[in-house]
Amino acid sequence: ITPANYVWTTSDDFSDWSAVKSGMTIDTSNDQLNVSFPSGVSWPMLAVTDLNINASLYGTLKIVVKNSTDKPDLQMAPNAPGTSFATGRKKETIPNDNQWHTINIDLTNWGLWTGTINEFKFYNNFTSGSIVFDKIEFIPINSTIHTIRLSKEGQGLLNYSSGTALNGQVLSLNAIADAGWQFERWEGDITST
Numbered sequence: 001i002t003p004a005n006y007v008w009t010t011s012d013d014f015s016d017w018s019a020v021k022s023g024m025t026i027d028t029s030n031d032q033l034n035v036s037f038p039s040g041v042s043w044p045m046l047a048v049t050d051l052n053i054n055a056s057l058y059g060t061l062k063i064v065v066k067n068s069t070d071k072p073d074l075q076m077a078p079n080a081p082g083t084s085f086a087t088g089r090k091k092e093t094i095p096n097d098n099q100w101h102t103i104n105i106d107l108t109n110w111g112l113w114t115g116t117i118n119e120f121k122f123y124n125n126f127t128s129g130s131i132v133f134d135k136i137e138f139i140p141i142n143s144t145i146h147t148i149r150l151s152k153e154g155q156g157l158l159n160y161s162s163g164t165a166l167n168g169q170v171l172s173l174n175a176i177a178d179a180g181w182q183f184e185r186w187e188g189d190i191t192s193t
Helices: none
Strands: 006-008 025-027 034-038 044-049 058-067 075-077 090-093 098-108 120-123 130-141 145-148 157-160 163-167 175-177
Touching: 034 058, 058 075
Parallel strands: none
Antiparallel strands: 006 130, 025 034, 034 130, 044 120, 058 098, 058 130, 075 090, 075 120, 145 163, 157 175
16 A cells, blocks of 8 residues: 555656647657647647546645746646636746756645646647656655555455555555455454454
8 A cells, every 4th residue: 555656757657648739749758758839839738637636645746847948937737628728727937948957836725736636737828849857746745654554364355455555545445355255354443344
């Protein structure tokens, strides 16, 4: 059991991100996410979907990024599907000097960072250049970490193994008995059938 890991650092990871508007070029080779913005694309957007992030558990977005566009900033929004914009979107300075920058973005007081985050997008009214991401990571809030120990008697499967969990993290434990065995009860801090 560990907090869900939301980090993109490899070509395979970055393939989860896609262009929301046509005309943008995305290259995920070399373990980076390189997004080029040709002129004529109005408000190009880049998004990742199917996240299922519990916003109350994650407080920082860390990006390692190189900006060679015509804009010195980057805008972002969660849960704004398709080509829509979100009122209250966040705008962060990303110097357009074609140098690597590590940017930590505080999400904790952002009105849109609430509930379950299923989609996250980056955008701006870029008319030229590119942005290259070397890393994108949602970092858990420093909250209490609990050690979870799971064991079984008899034969069967548990859907988690022992590990750690963040305070407030919801876990659905499942026990599946092998043929000839049956589940009887959970026991420990919570005793339940």
